[in-house]
Amino acid sequence: xxxxxxxxxxxxxxxxxxxxxxxxxxxxxxxxxxxxxxxxxxxxxxxxxxxxxxxxxxxxxxxxxxxxxxxxxxxxxxxxxxxxxxxxxxxxxxxxxxxxxxxxxxxxxxxxxxxxxxxxxxxxxxxxxxxxxxxxxxxxxxxxxxxxxxxxxxxxxxxxxxxxxxxxxxxxxxxxxxxxxxxxxxxxxxxxxxxxxxxxxxxxxxxxxxxxxxxxxxxxxxxxxxxxxxxxxxxxxxxxxxxxxxxxxxxxxxxxxxxxxxxxxxxxxxxxxxxxxxxxxxxxxxxxxxxxxxxxxxxxxxxxxxxxxxxxxxxxxxxxxxxxxxxxxxxxxxxxxxxxxxxxxxxxxxxxxxxxxxxxxxxxxxxxxxxxxxxxxxxxxxxxxxxxxx
Amino acid sequence: xxxxxxxxxxxxxxxxxxxxxxxxxxxxxxxxxxxxxxxxxxxxxxxxxxxxxxxxxxxxxxxxxxxxxxxxxxxxxxxxxxxxxxxxxxxxxxxxxxxxxxxxxxxxxxxxxxxxxxxxxxxxxxxxxxxxxxxxxxxxxxxxxxxxxxxxxxxxxxxxxxxxxxxxxxxxxxxxxxxxxxxxxxxxxxxxxxxxxxxxxxxxxxxxxxxxxxxxxxxxxxxxxxxxxxxxxxxxxxxxxxxxxxxxxxxxxxxxxxxxxxxxxxxxxxxxxxxxxxxxxxxxxxxxxxxxxxxxxxxxxxxxxxxxxxxxxxxxxxxxxxxxxxxxxxxxxxxxxxxxxxxxxxxxx
Numbered sequence: 001x002x003x004x005x006x007x008x009x010x011x012x013x014x015x016x017x018x019x020x021x022x023x024x025x026x027x028x029x030x031x032x033x034x035x036x037x038x039x040x041x042x043x044x045x046x047x048x049x050x051x052x053x054x055x056x057x058x059x060x061x062x063x064x065x066x067x068x069x070x071x072x073x074x075x076x077x078x079x080x081x082x083x084x085x086x087x088x089x090x091x092x093x094x095x096x097x098x099x100x101x102x103x104x105x106x107x108x109x110x111x112x113x114x115x116x117x118x119x120x121x122x123x124x125x126x127x128x129x130x131x132x133x134x135x136x137x138x139x140x141x142x143x144x145x146x147x148x149x150x151x152x153x154x155x156x157x158x159x160x161x162x163x164x165x166x167x168x169x170x171x172x173x174x175x176x177x178x179x180x181x182x183x184x185x186x187x188x189x190x191x192x193x194x195x196x197x198x199x200x201x202x203x204x205x206x207x208x209x210x211x212x213x214x215x216x217x218x219x220x221x222x223x224x225x226x227x228x229x230x231x232x233x234x235x236x237x238x239x240x241x242x243x244x245x246x247x248x249x250x251x252x253x254x255x256x257x258x259x260x261x262x263x264x265x266x267x268x269x270x271x272x273x274x275x276x277x278x279x280x281x282x283x284x285x286x287x288x289x290x291x292x293x294x295x296x297x298x299x300x301x302x303x304x305x306x307x308x309x310x311x312x313x314x315x316x317x318x319x320x321x322x323x324x325x326x327x328x329x330x331x332x333x334x335x336x337x338x339x340x341x342x343x344x345x346x347x348x349x350x351x352x353x354x355x356x357x358x359x360x361x362x363x364x365x366x367x368x369x370x371x372x373x374x375x376x377x378x379x380x381x382x383x384x385x386x387x388x389x390x
Numbered sequence: 391x392x393x394x395x396x397x398x399x400x401x402x403x404x405x406x407x408x409x410x411x412x413x414x415x416x417x418x419x420x421x422x423x424x425x426x427x428x429x430x431x432x433x434x435x436x437x438x439x440x441x442x443x444x445x446x447x448x449x450x451x452x453x454x455x456x457x458x459x460x461x462x463x464x465x466x467x468x469x470x471x472x473x474x475x476x477x478x479x480x481x482x483x484x485x486x487x488x489x490x491x492x493x494x495x496x497x498x499x500x501x502x503x504x505x506x507x508x509x510x511x512x513x514x515x516x517x518x519x520x521x522x523x524x525x526x527x528x529x530x531x532x533x534x535x536x537x538x539x540x541x542x543x544x545x546x547x548x549x550x551x552x553x554x555x556x557x558x559x560x561x562x563x564x565x566x567x568x569x570x571x572x573x574x575x576x577x578x579x580x581x582x583x584x585x586x587x588x589x590x591x592x593x594x595x596x597x598x599x600x601x602x603x604x605x606x607x608x609x610x611x612x613x614x615x616x617x618x619x620x621x622x623x624x625x626x627x628x629x630x631x632x633x634x635x636x637x638x639x640x641x642x643x644x645x646x647x648x649x650x651x652x653x654x655x656x657x658x659x660x661x662x663x664x665x666x667x668x669x670x671x672x673x674x675x676x677x678x679x680x681x682x683x684x685x686x687x688x689x690x691x692x693x694x695x696x697x698x699x700x701x702x703x704x705x706x707x708x709x710x711x712x713x714x715x716x717x718x719x720x721x722x723x724x725x726x727x728x729x730x731x732x733x734x735x736x737x738x739x
Binding site: 002003118161163164166173174200214215218221229 | 418420421422444476496522523524525570571573593594595617618619621635636637638646648649650651652653654655656657658659678679680692694696697698699702704706707708709728729
């Protein structure tokens, strides 16, 4: 598979994560002067997003990310997002983190599947980056970092031939194969069927560079058209209006990858796994048994070693964010979560004894997320201190 | 399921198709091109199907009504690398004295007896001068005479000499005419009197090369691309049928390389083409959820190739990734789709 897929996967999933967290934090927003100590304010929200974005776009981290490499498993990638989500004062329990990752993944699967051309996955990435820049308008240093990543994307992907993008698309779709989690907002918008499969429309504009189907042209030896026949096509296509911009700034035209959540369309809690048929279980039955392979652990150590976690000034409690509106919903989700979707914390006993992996074991040890409404100040400090030492 | 049929004088016998019973798969089909291989065994009243899932491929045999009889899973042979090796294609090669099953992956080429029971040959891909940004893989499988030809990521086509029986397969030649990765290869027995078979290779840039097979393969015609990958290719009576990433099907004369027909067939990249050579029927399938059937013929006046549309089938909400005729007269065909754990079957009423 393509060895240039990871940056696209990571940045787009990261973008979706930020959309969801932003919307969730807004939903729990309390005006600053009225907020109690354990409630979220606008200032807190901006700070969380800032912290996560600055961790995501850290130079060393980006350097590792952009190295040509094969895609790692969903489990390995999930570990990176666990850490990213905790790059701030925000805390998510296991159930909320599970749900967050499922939402991110299904959203990106939808976007990749519906990309008109394979190259348009780049436009989807640009949509995410444009929105990320919107979150950090008042931080010129951060904006600069994001722009650097933009330029790197343009440099690497801007000149790639169509065949390479086909391979990238196939690689991404292989990553998302057999995921059929039903997402409320998709079901409501009728972009997903009740069996978890996405709707593929057969009407609307054709992709840029493709002709509307329905015409047969025949030529003689001189290259002159001698006959023209139309055939019936049950799709209802029209010509593409214009091409999206692949520049640093511009109208992307494509809506995939823009923020679909808003105050009026909140991140909903109802999600269910795939229906209990043979097909949905095949992914697990065919794949070899998992603990993370040695190479994956090395990759994680390298990648997360490049993550700089900012330590907030002075002792401060961590704030719990819940992706569920009620405790009952959360319990229900945990109970009904299909077995094959459980993202257990990595079994560190499987790690061979290596210097690098001792470090990783330390990172992993932090991910025991307990169900506490608030960290005590000292506990929060210890955690952050550990992350800082890497 | 939506069917659309063209107007015009047509053989009414093949106008309408109905959906037959699907054949369940153990694993869903991967989003690859040409992701369905069919081996027709009319004498034994059996049809074999081959579908790639990812690190494994599934072979199954079915009776005429689609009743599955036996199945087997093959895995890509592991080699050095981070993630499990992924299979790119599985394809049956019908040679003069035997039938072999070829499986291509990111590590190499595996050749089996036709039922997949025994691996008779393994060829590991040579990294050669691959740069770290290039993914290595083998892709594109066809047989010509007693040779099996397999394409690679670099554009090289490996030609293997196959003995009448036994595992003594030898790499006899490497064809180096393509600048980018091979996407598909097709062949058919030659029309001339010298009994040389013709073969066409296609790549990511859309370039097509027509070859004359033999102890040494000879490049006879080069058909330049136009910046769009040619994802699937077929050969029929001196005509190359090529499907492209822009949804077009183009028909060229093999001897001259001249374009005679251009069809705006699909709204997304074409993923598979297949031919029923006895009747000159062409099947095209694409990511736009549509499968179309075309009738190829020669114009009585000019002698050039012509085409007319026979039938269109929409497979709702399915990104089709493979399509094949299931019988020589083109009366039935099978389809696979990304994420779909079944083989869809259609036959004419």
